[in-house]
Amino acid sequence: MTTPPSISGRRLGRTTSRRAAEAVVRGxxxxxxxxxxxILAAIAGFLLWNALRAINEAGVGSMLxxxxxxxxxxxxxxxxxxxIIGSLFVTGVALLVCVPVGVGAALYISEFSDRxxxxxxxxxxxFMAAVPSVVYGLIGVAVLIPLVKSVFVLDSGxxxxxxxxxxxxxxxxxxxSISEDALHAVPSDLRRGSAALxxxxxxxxxxxxxxxxxxxxxxxxxxxxxxxxxxxxAVLMLTGNAAIMPGSPLESVRTMxxxxxxxxxxxxxxxxxxxxxxxxxxxxxxxxxxxxLAADMVLERQRKRxxx
Amino acid sequence: MNLKKYLASGLAIAMLAGTVALAGCTAEEEPTTExxxxxxxxxxxxxxTVQGSDTLLNVATAWSDGFMDANPGxxxxxxxxxxxxxxxxxxxxxxxxxxxxxxxxxxxxxxAEANGVDPVEHKVAIDGIAVVVNPxxxxxxxxxxxxxxxxxxxxxNWKDVGGADKQIVLLSRDSSSGTYEYFKEEVVAAEDxxxxxxxxxxxLPSNQAIADEVAANEAGIGYIGLxxxxxxxxxxxxxxxxxxxxxxxxxxxxxxxxLYMYSNGExxxxxxxxxxxxxxxxxxxxxxxxxxxxxx
Numbered sequence: 001m002t003t004p005p006s007i008s009g010r011r012l013g014r015t016t017s018r019r020a021a022e023a024v025v026r027g028x029x030x031x032x033x034x035x036x037x038x039i040l041a042a043i044a045g046f047l048l049w050n051a052l053r054a055i056n057e058a059g060v061g062s063m064l065x066x067x068x069x070x071x072x073x074x075x076x077x078x079x080x081x082x083x084i085i086g087s088l089f090v091t092g093v094a095l096l097v098c099v100p101v102g103v104g105a106a107l108y109i110s111e112f113s114d115r116x117x118x119x120x121x122x123x124x125x126x127f128m129a130a131v132p133s134v135v136y137g138l139i140g141v142a143v144l145i146p147l148v149k150s151v152f153v154l155d156s157g158x159x160x161x162x163x164x165x166x167x168x169x170x171x172x173x174x175x176x177s178i179s180e181d182a183l184h185a186v187p188s189d190l191r192r193g194s195a196a197l198x199x200x201x202x203x204x205x206x207x208x209x210x211x212x213x214x215x216x217x218x219x220x221x222x223x224x225x226x227x228x229x230x231x232x233x234a235v236l237m238l239t240g241n242a243a244i245m246p247g248s249p250l251e252s253v254r255t256m257x258x259x260x261x262x263x264x265x266x267x268x269x270x271x272x273x274x275x276x277x278x279x280x281x282x283x284x285x286x287x288x289x290x291x292x293l294a295a296d297m298v299l300e301r302q303r304k305r306x307x308x
Numbered sequence: 309m310n311l312k313k314y315l316a317s318g319l320a321i322a323m324l325a326g327t328v329a330l331a332g333c334t335a336e337e338e339p340t341t342e343x344x345x346x347x348x349x350x351x352x353x354x355x356x357t358v359q360g361s362d363t364l365l366n367v368a369t370a371w372s373d374g375f376m377d378a379n380p381g382x383x384x385x386x387x388x389x390x391x392x393x394x395x396x397x398x399x400x401x402x403x404x405x406x407x408x409x410x411x412x413x414x415x416x417x418x419x420a421e422a423n424g425v426d427p428v429e430h431k432v433a434i435d436g437i438a439v440v441v442n443p444x445x446x447x448x449x450x451x452x453x454x455x456x457x458x459x460x461x462x463x464x465n466w467k468d469v470g471g472a473d474k475q476i477v478l479l480s481r482d483s484s485s486g487t488y489e490y491f492k493e494e495v496v497a498a499e500d501x502x503x504x505x506x507x508x509x510x511x512l513p514s515n516q517a518i519a520d521e522v523a524a525n526e527a528g529i530g531y532i533g534l535x536x537x538x539x540x541x542x543x544x545x546x547x548x549x550x551x552x553x554x555x556x557x558x559x560x561x562x563x564x565x566x567l568y569m570y571s572n573g574e575x576x577x578x579x580x581x582x583x584x585x586x587x588x589x590x591x592x593x594x595x596x597x598x599x600x601x602x603x604x
Contacts, residue, residue: 077504155475236513
């Protein structure tokens with residue numbers, strides 16, 4: 001769309017002070033952008049620097065492939081494979097819970113509910129996001145651990161499943177609000193066009209609106225994943241923290257975050273155990289970074305496809 | 309709309325407050341709001357930071373409350389987190405006293421010296437580590453040998469020690485706990501010092517968490533300090549002796565130990581006064597009140 005000449009004429013006549021203000025703001029935005037990148041790089045560098053001793057003394061290969069985690073034995077055993085697998089198990093369960101429920105709720109709020117229901121639901125979701133994770137953990141201890149134990153007839157209810165369900169519930173608000181934004185951003189013209197072709201509201205939703213908002217919903221899933229893999233308190237309380245190689249989600253697991261949280265307080269700064277915990281942090285950082293990078297690449301490809 | 313938001317945040321704050329109160333049993337600072345009464349002569353002044361053993365936490369809190377009542381000019385903050393945490397805090401210079409339910413390790417002494425810290429040991433109480441199972445479990449006695457086999461994962465079914473045909477659920481403290489270390493030394497690795505806890509042992513963050521899980525799980529077995537015993541769990545006799553204040557005092561119970569406080573160098577001033585008070589009649593009475601064993 002071209003700008004009418006009268007408006008563009010006024011634009012050309014902008015005062016110097018306005019132009020200066022614009023330059024300042026532009027500079028500020030550049031600065032903040034670069035600052036974020038620098039902080040991220042500094043975090044990576046800090047993790048790597050503190051993990052160096054572990055990398056030299058315990059060895060990357062034996063840490064990543066080792067299956068025995070006894071950090072306080074002498075000599076300590078620092079096999080973190082059970083922790084990595086444990087984290088992935090819990091996160092996988094969490095995704096199975098939060099994606100269907102979250103996307104379903106977002107679709108309902110955005111496409112089917114009336115305005116009043118929408119307002120109430122949004123308030124409830126905001127509240128869900130504000131509840132601290134230790135509260136979710138306590139509810140999990142009181143309700144979910146005995147429930148999982150009796151439903152699956154297990155010896156103990158402290159399992160990857162228990163932790164995953166609670167993490168999934170904790171991630172639901174993130175998934176709902178981002179998915180809802182994505183659905184909201186789909187132009188109404190598309191819906192009306194679909195309706196004009198004789199589609200029902202439901203057909204419009206799953207054939208037109210949902211695919212159009214696909215990249216946003218994918219982003220919501222990735223953010224939910226990020227929340228789940230990085231959560232600490234609830235998994236520490238619910239998963240049992242046994243560093244075994246889990247064969248199924250119905251076994252106890254020890255996650256990377258739970259391990260760092262449980263053990264960081266006891267280590268002496270600069271010691272080997274301290275350094276190994278930073279190595280665990282580094283692995284977590286790399287995994288999260290890779291997932292986000294992959295997600296970005298998928299999103300970018302989708303965006304290109306939609307532009308054509 | 310606004311009202312809804314206020315209600316929501318009010319609820320959130322209320323829940324948070326409840327959580328903090330509940331979490332208080334693991335690692336909370338004891339607020340110190342006592343003001344010296346006007347006209348009273350304040351002899352002692354200063355502040356002391358204490359951190360460490362979760363087992364000692366209840367006693368340590370009672371000590372700090374009692375001492376601050378008697379000496380309003382003194383501020384004592386007490387935190388839990390585990391013996392390893394406390395000793396690390398002493399070495400890192402963030403705590404003046406480290407509470408520990410085990411002796412300091414050689415590696416820790418080396419690390420302390422490297423950081424210019426000279427840990428000095430003070431025995432403050434005695435504790436028996438009670439082995440507990442669910443009241444519905446009819447196993448009433450184990451030998452020390454069997455206990456080691458259970459926690460090493462060599463015996464995995466209750467029927468092998470005279471109980472029901474049920475998988476044993478192992479509950480242990482996490483590795484920052486002194487009780488974990490002590491139990492490992494005396495029970496798990498009693499014969500072979502390279503022996504480890506079974507990897508399937510669930511590591512829980514506090515004595516209370518173990519007591520709660522044992523109370524809820526019929527197949528569970530765990531170990532806790534004497535001060536955490538309740539009627540919801542039943543104590544297993546080890547080699548024929550049940551953990552109690554009497555058996556820990558006379559030394560007949562095999563898994564009992566000293567509880568320690570460590571300081572950097574010899575103590576003086578307000579820290580000396582605090583330690584003297586703990587070792588005195590009032591301090592040792594509190595040890596007994598909290599279910600532990602006073603020093604002889």
